[in-house]
Amino acid sequence: MKFSKSVIGGVTLASASALVLVGCSSNGSETDPSGSAGAGATGDMIIKTNGSEPQNPLIPVATNETGGGKIIDAIFAGLVSYDATGATQNEVAESIETEDNQTFTITLKEGWTFTDGTPVLAHNFVDAWNWGADPANAATALNSYFLEPIEGFDGYNAEEGASNPAMSGLEVIDDLTFTVTLAAPNAEFPLALGYSAFYPLPDSFFEDPEAFGAAPVGNGNYMLADAADWQHDVQIDLAVNPDYAGERTPKNDGLSIIFYATQDAAYADLLANNVDVIDAIPPSAFASYEADLGDRAVNQPAAIFQSFTIPERLEHFSGEEGKLRRQAISMAFDREQITDVIFEGTRTPASDFTSPVINGWSDSIPGSEVLAYDPEQAAELWAQADEISPWSGTFEIAYNADGGHDVWVDAVLNQVGQNLGIDAVGLPFPTFAELRTEVTERTLNAASRSGWQADYPSLENFLGPIYYTGAGSNDGDYSSEAFDTLIDEGKQAASPEEAIEKFQAAQEVLFEDLPAIPMWYSNVNGGFAEGVEGVVFDWHSVPLFYEITKG
Incomplete structure (x- = not known):
């Protein structure tokens, strides 16, 4: 759908009212996109939540994105x-x-x-x-x-x-x-x-x-009772596992994870009490959702880091030229303004590659000055890169349109384009799975939105899986012997304090090379419907589904 925009200080801001009043789900009727609660999840207390179609088959070691991860962990x-x-x-x-x-x-x-x-x-x-x-x-x-x-x-x-x-x-x-x-x-x-x-x-x-x-057999507190309960690109229905032997026994009758095409559709369903809990609020509702939901609104720090990755394989982004251009781009947009205007303070400008909720985090790592907004220095660095090889083409950031990213992508690229004097535009993909497929197959000829939701509470978890040579989430194929050595030394450290020193030193290497451009840390912004109780969002922004009940 189309919506009006206004430009404030170079930041493109979507009209809040234009998007939040969407009155239908992305996949069918308002009350249930599939028309059914799922053959495998039966009972009066099926908890409906938002999600996205998994990129890959549901095999634990094959899943490194949040859509599939939410299901795998259940x-x-x-x-x-x-x-x-x-x-x-x-x-x-x-x-x-x-x-x-x-x-x-x-x-x-x-x-x-x-x-x-x-x-x-x-x-x-x-x-x-x-x-x-x-x-x-x-x-x-x-x-x-x-x-x-x-x-x-x-x-x-x-x-x-x-x-x-x-x-x-x-x-x-x-x-x-x-x-x-x-x-x-x-x-x-x-x-x-x-x-x-x-x-x-x-x-x-x-x-x-x-x-x-396609039909995984697990040992968790929920289960996929029948392969037919995974309706691709629509939703997946999970029943309670009656033989679960742990202490996280569900207090409900199962989960329906709905694959919304947009965050706005999920939020509209939440306002209509057609979905029980969501873990993402669309940017269009940041200014109003806490008033809309009252004590059913969630806004708390989480272990989430947001960035965009510029692979060295892209033209103009290898070697010294690429390093200069990434530094210039990083300094060409105003993180503080964007987080204040677009995200209504629900994001915090990044000062490193990890998260403030993790032990050992620091906001004063040498080299982090490259995250400061300095359009004059950015233009100078860009000119130095042009002396190596004159710029040609358009700078693009690919993103998934089903995740509410268009507003910040437009804002970042408006400022980058204006301050560096280049064409800079967003490259939308309809779904997260489609974007991730091109990223992992290395067929994407553009920068791409990236980031990390922690798997376990450690600085290393934000660093090694993303930037270590050959790591599975190393989207830009970054490789640095100095970085790898420091990560290895941190893992082998005799004490947590020594490990933190090594991981912070590894970040100094990242700030020099900038394989990804840090943007901001995310709060978990979500909410739950009327009559829903027991909602607790954990340290890395995921609801503890097994605790949720509703009347």
């Missing part, structure tokens, strides 16, 4: 889970013990089963991790980076021709016990074990991974 359970504050608590693990932070003995609790009735045993973890590390599965196992600390890892950096590795650092002791030996000590390793890359897989997965991805 249908699988790991060795540990995270509470609302990010603290770890044992889930499938009875104990995780180590004397040297290098060899860990993991003992599982008895009584856990997958939804196909088979038991969750030690080999289900070991086999899943080995599959994720196998170079033959590298195109699918996008999260294999997280397995790299394990001794014998043969993932992205394996020698050509290697196949079917069994990591030497994994050993099954008995049905409920296995050991993990790391290539080097890593005190943070247990903290990561609640992330999806470390989830177990049933034996049936290995018989046909492709079929499994």
